[in-house]
Amino acid sequence: MDEKQTVKGLDTYTPIKGTKLAPFLTLVLFLVLWEVFVRAANIHPIVMPPPSVAFKYIAFNIPLLLDHAYTTMNEIILGFLLSVVVGLTLAIAMTHFSLLNRALYPLIVLSQVLPKVAFAPLLLLWLGYGILPKVVIAFTIAFFPIVINSLGGFTSVDPEMLDLFRVIQANRWQTFLKLRFKNALPQIFDGLKIAITLAVIGAVVAEFIGGDSGLGYLIIVSNSTLDTPLMFAALIILSLAGIILFGIIMLIERLSIPWSFRG
Amino acid sequence: MKSNDHRKVMIEFQALEKTFRTSKGEVHAIEDLNIKIFDKEFVSVVGPSGCGKTTLLKITSGLLPRTAGGVAVNGSPVDGPAKQIGMVFQNPVLLKWRTVLDNILLPIEILKLPRRSYQEKAMELIKLVDLIGFENFLPSELSGGMQQRVSLCRALITDPPILLMDEPFGSLDALTRDDMNLELQRIWETKKKTVLFITHSIPEAVFLSDRVVVLSPRPSKVVLTVDVNFKRPREPSDKYEKEFGRLCTLLRSAIKK
Numbered sequence: 001m002d003e004k005q006t007v008k009g010l011d012t013y014t015p016i017k018g019t020k021l022a023p024f025l026t027l028v029l030f031l032v033l034w035e036v037f038v039r040a041a042n043i044h045p046i047v048m049p050p051p052s053v054a055f056k057y058i059a060f061n062i063p064l065l066l067d068h069a070y071t072t073m074n075e076i077i078l079g080f081l082l083s084v085v086v087g088l089t090l091a092i093a094m095t096h097f098s099l100l101n102r103a104l105y106p107l108i109v110l111s112q113v114l115p116k117v118a119f120a121p122l123l124l125l126w127l128g129y130g131i132l133p134k135v136v137i138a139f140t141i142a143f144f145p146i147v148i149n150s151l152g153g154f155t156s157v158d159p160e161m162l163d164l165f166r167v168i169q170a171n172r173w174q175t176f177l178k179l180r181f182k183n184a185l186p187q188i189f190d191g192l193k194i195a196i197t198l199a200v201i202g203a204v205v206a207e208f209i210g211g212d213s214g215l216g217y218l219i220i221v222s223n224s225t226l227d228t229p230l231m232f233a234a235l236i237i238l239s240l241a242g243i244i245l246f247g248i249i250m251l252i253e254r255l256s257i258p259w260s261f262r263g
Numbered sequence: 264m265k266s267n268d269h270r271k272v273m274i275e276f277q278a279l280e281k282t283f284r285t286s287k288g289e290v291h292a293i294e295d296l297n298i299k300i301f302d303k304e305f306v307s308v309v310g311p312s313g314c315g316k317t318t319l320l321k322i323t324s325g326l327l328p329r330t331a332g333g334v335a336v337n338g339s340p341v342d343g344p345a346k347q348i349g350m351v352f353q354n355p356v357l358l359k360w361r362t363v364l365d366n367i368l369l370p371i372e373i374l375k376l377p378r379r380s381y382q383e384k385a386m387e388l389i390k391l392v393d394l395i396g397f398e399n400f401l402p403s404e405l406s407g408g409m410q411q412r413v414s415l416c417r418a419l420i421t422d423p424p425i426l427l428m429d430e431p432f433g434s435l436d437a438l439t440r441d442d443m444n445l446e447l448q449r450i451w452e453t454k455k456k457t458v459l460f461i462t463h464s465i466p467e468a469v470f471l472s473d474r475v476v477v478l479s480p481r482p483s484k485v486v487l488t489v490d491v492n493f494k495r496p497r498e499p500s501d502k503y504e505k506e507f508g509r510l511c512t513l514l515r516s517a518i519k520k
């Protein structure tokens with residue numbers, strides 16, 4: 001059958017050589033420029049340390065940094081997971097009950113436009129100084145893109161597809177699982193990727209305001225003592241943590257929606 | 264077709280009315296429409312675009328409520344989607360994350376029937392529409408014609424006695440369309456279903472049907488019914504017969520009013 005040949009022909013897309021190295025190379029280039037700039041301009045390390053000094057600092061303080069990173073990671077991951085559970089549940093409920101949708105949508109938007117930083121001290125007052133307020137603050141920022149994206153994905157289904165599901169006598173739940181949810185997955189993952197970066201910001205901001213450990217706490221403390229290399233070390237570890245978490249979500253995305261990664 | 268009136272009536276429209284109420288006012292789509300379709304008959308409906316053909320099909324399949332009049336399928340009034348109807352839409356509407364085989368088995372999953380016992384049947388249908396070797400392909404890896412054949416298999420998997428088709432080949436090129444017509448004729452000969460087929464192609468309607476019904480512009484009612492008595496199975500060359508041309512001309516002039 002000649003149709004088979006056309007099908008094979010589809011898979012001729014080949015990436016340009018070195019595409020995978022590109023992000024790595026830009027990062028190295030950035031670090032080299034930073035190093036050269038700081039040294040050439042003779043900037044004092046308290047103002048801005050060169051990356052070599054920051055990395056040396058990291059190497060000598062690994063246990064301390066990992067200890068604080070562990071705290072922050074816990075807050076980020078718990079806040080993120082909470083936002084996934086709450087965000088998806090809200091979106092599912094709002095998809096199926098339009099009254100709920102109309103009632104909750106403005107509240108959800110309101111919860112997002114209010115500056116969480118202003119409420120953080122109050123949250124600390126209510127929830128104490130442990131991990132809980134940090135998780136809650138990370139959650140309140142991160143759940144927004146999950147709700148909005150999931151809701152958009154669940155409701156933007158081709159009407160002819162919905163007709164098909166009615167003709168084959170699917171009930172609401174079957175239509176949700178086999179059509180709406182699958183259809184929404186690319187949008188949900190976009191939401192998750194934004195949410196994880198917001199969870200990082202949320203946890204760190206919460207630590208700024210009322211922490212006694214974590215990378216955000218380290219940043220604030222080092223800032224007040226002008227220990228700039230420590231601050232940069234904490235920032236570098238924090239960025240690494242954020243990138244790793246983002247990468248994990250991208251990996252899960254590729255594994256769970258292979259059909260949207262063809263060609 | 265008086266001599267055929269003893270046959271079982273599978274679809275019946277009786278003084279059917281349909282009016283859409285929208286925020287911009289009322290759209291009177293169907294008015295006093297009467298058609299009887301007999302068991303294992305192939306009936307095509309043609310008519311100007313926007314006259315209410317899709318609406319008619321959606322009412323038949325229970326997707327839309329009627330405003331007045333009666334619609335009966337297999338003797339009972341329609342009050343929602345029913346198992347005895349298979350539907351082929353204008354677009355293939357395949358789930359892009361499912362393979363050909365899994366798309367065909369979707370209705371089986373929804374009805375919670377044992378997948379195992381229908382897998383063989385699905386393979387038979389795949390063979391019938393000439394898609395062997397493609398059962399594990401994704402829809403995006405198939406041509407438009409192949410996708411529409413998959414959606415035909417999906418409509419046939421539960422073996423419904425009635426098949427509703429809404430301009431299923433409308434978006435295909437002329438050559439593919441002719442192939443699909445031959446294929447549909449072959450499938451209809453093997454499966455012997457009652458088919459209500461909507462098209463805007465008059466030659467397609469004549470080639471496939473036992474009877475062609477012409478609808479008027481909105482609000483649509485029947486303006487002409489033509490019996491097509493060509494022997495079956497029909498050959499592509501039948502389209503060049505004088506009688507074929509005469510029927511097409513007759514229908515075309517009826518559509519213009």
Ligand SMILES: Nc1ncnc2c1ncn2[C@@H]1O[C@H](COP(=O)(O)OP(=O)(O)O)[C@@H](O)[C@H]1O
Nearest residue numbers: 283285290292311312313314315316317318319
């Ligand atoms: N859901 C709807 N609401 C309002 N008007 C509709 C709706 N569906 C169809 N119509 C109107 O009914 C008429 C017939 O539509 P349709 O059945 O799709 O025509 P056809 O399939 O013959 O091209 C059109 O004028 C269309 O605008």
Ligand SMILES: [Mg+2]
Nearest residue numbers: 316317318430
């Ligand atoms: Mg139509």
